Each structure stands twice: as C-alpha cells, then as structure tokens.
C-alpha cells in the first residue's frame with residue numbers, strides 16, 4: 184500500500200479538536216501518520232465530508248443478519264426468546280451467509296470494529312480483508328451442572344485460536360450468555376478463565392424485570408421458559424441473587440462488557456462507576472423495540488461509568504447501523520453533547536474491548552479505521568451540530584487504511 188492522503192471539510196479525531204479543511208495521512212502499513220490543516224497538493228480532496236474514526240458496534244449477533252424485520256412479539260421477552268430459538272432451529276443453512284451479509288452491512292454502515300457474539304468458529308473464517316476487526320465473543324450456555332465441563336472446553340479451545348488484532352481479523356473472547364442460561368458456578372469459572380487469558384468477557388445482564396425476578400426469587404416467566412427447554416429444576420439457582428453479584432465477579436477482568444443493563448440499580452451504577460474495566464453496552468433501538476423503562480445510560484455517564492453503543496441483532500433491530508443508533512439518540516436527547524455521542528459509538532466501544540491503543544480515534548500511530556460521512560451543503564462553525572442526521576450518508580469506510588466501502 185502506498186502512502187495516502189485525504190482532505191475533508193472536517194476531520195473529527197474524537198480524542199482531539201475538530202480540524203476544518205483537514206488532511207489525514209496514512210502510511211504504507213495502514214496506520215495514521217499525520218493529521219493537520221495545512222494544504223497538501225498531494226492529498227485527494229473528498230469534498231464536503233467529515234472523516235470520523237470508524238464506528239464501533241460493541242454488541243451484535245451476526246448469525247441473525249438475514250432476518251428482514253425484528254422478530255415478534257417484543258413482549259413478553261420470554262416469548263421473543265421462543266421466537267429466536269425457533270428461528271435458529273428452523274435455519275436451513277449453518278448461518279454463514281447471514282454472518283457474511285451482516286459483515287457486509289456493517290461495513291456499508293461505517294463500522295470498523297464489532298463485538299460479535301459467535302456461536303461457532305465460522306465467523307473467524309468469514310472475516311475479510313479489508314474488513315472490520317471482529318472481537319468474537321463465543322457464546323456459552325449451561326444452566327445444568329453436567330454442561331459445565333463441555334462449555335469450559337469450548338471456551339478454552341476458542342481462546343487458543345491465534346489472534347491477529349494488528350493486521351485485521353479476529354480477536355477471541357467469551358460470552359457466558361445471561362444469568363438465566365448460565366449457572367453462577369460456570370459463570371465464575373468462565374470469568375476466571377477470561378481473567379487468566381486476559382480476554383474480554385461479555386454477558387447480557389439486567390436486561391428484563393423477569394430476569395431480576397428469577398434471580399431474586401426463582402419465580403416468573405423464565406421458570407416456565409426454562410422448564411419448557413428441559414433445563415429447570417427447583418433450587419437450581421440460589422435465591423436472593425442480583426446483577427450486582429455478577430458485576431462483583433467481573434471486577435478482576437481485564438475487560439468486561441455488561442450488555443444492556445436496562446434495569447441496573449443505583450448500587451450497581453455506583454459499582455460500575457468504580458470499575459474502569461467494565462462497560463455497559465446500550466443498544467438504543469433494541470431497547471426501544473422491547474419498550475423497556477428508560478435506560479440508565481445518562482445516569483451511568485453522570486456518575487463516571489463507561490458506556491458504549493451496540494445494535495444487538497436484526498432479531499430486535501431493523502438494521503446493524505451504529506450510525507443510526509447515534510442519530511436516534513441525537514433525536515431524542517438534544518441536550519446531550521453530540522461529541523459525547525460520537526465517543527460512545529467509537530472510542531468507548533474500542534476501550535470496552537481493550538482495543539483503544541489500536542483503534543477508536545483518529546490518532547497518529549493507530550490503525551486508519553475511518554468512516555467518511557457526507558455533510559449538509561450549508562456550512563457550520565460547529566461540525567457536530569448537524570452531523571448526527573440520518574440524511575448524512577456514510578460515503579466510505581476504511582479498515583486499516585483500505586477502502587472496504589466507497590461511494591465517493
């Protein structure tokens with residue numbers, strides 16, 4: 184690859200001030216070599232666009248990317264899970280086509296790093312160059328004690344894959360699915376494994392009121408669901424459980440992702456604020472689809488906790504666009520600084536997965552992972568004020584300095 188230089192109406196590095204009429208220089212290895220506002224006749228002028236760091240989708244399940252529209256019904260949640268399980272069981276193929284189409288869709292949406300919940304090792308083989316970095320969180324499920332050994336073996340085998348985060352590709356990680364599908368003892372063992380291996384761990388946590396009821400009293404709709412699946416018996420879970428217990432186990436992880444966290448208590452918010460290694464992944468449009476109570480993301484940010492953004496899957500979201508998630512938040516929360524929103528969709532997601540030294544901002548030495556967004560014709564002295572709008576098209580995606588998508 185030759186040295187490349189691009190000029191744009193705005194460059195928004197995220198970790199520094201916006202650069203009007205900026206030029207970004209990418210070296211032959213696909214890393215950012217310079218950012219400046221000096222006119223360089225060698226630069227390709229991309230015109231009235233903003234160059235942003237590549238967007239980060241901190242939580243998705245690409246295996247469901249062939250679903251046209253979110254699965255019904257959104258409520259009760261346990262019925263939605265029944266629909267998901269039915270969809271997975273009724274699949275004619277091994278899901279590779281869906282993963283491939285989800286990756287392609289993500290690239291078109293400007294995403295250059297994904298936190299993908301993987302259910303087999305195929306997503307590793309499907310990663311492409313140029314393409315996004317994929318942190319493959321292998322999904323582990325085991326409520327019954329006789330499932331534990333097998334799940335530990337699967338986790339270990341997944342983590343022993345070669346990792347190649349510098350030249351693109353897959354970074355192995357694990358995801359004990361949720362408190363209702365993973366026994367607390369297995370969860371503790373998986374956390375220990377992730378801590379030893381220094382890999383990220385993600386869990387769906389505090390997602391529904393029904394989950395809180397199950398943990399606290401071993402009652403409610405999850406008991407019916409788990410009985411139906413043949414994995415429930417009285418006393419299988421200790422009573423008096425809370426999401427806080429799961430967070431406490433995660434305290435020693437190098438990186439832990441709390442997926443959703445829709446119903447975190449004040450005490451849990453305070454705990455998260457005190458643990459820099461933990462990030463809550465808010466999936467705004469999925470959250471809205473399920474008509475949950477308002478999400479505590481602003482409270483988490485106010486307290487100094489870390490929040491990133493994810494789309495979740497097409498089983499609960501019409502598409503896989505982090506850009507659309509950010510526009511959605513901008514629309515509903517006009518008072519939140521749009522610069523902060525862009526951070527949630529870039530550097531915060533990279534940090535959540537431990538990749539903040541490689542990507543997530545336009546910083547000299549990092550991978551040239553970039554999203555190019557068309558700007559409205561009228562100029563603005565503040566590039567953020569009109570940035571997060573649905574009509575601003577993603578005109579290009581560069582992964583490690585190579586165009587993976589380009590309409591410009």
Ligand SMILES: [Zn+2]
Pocket residue numbers: 242243244300387442495496
């Ligand atoms: Zn999920």
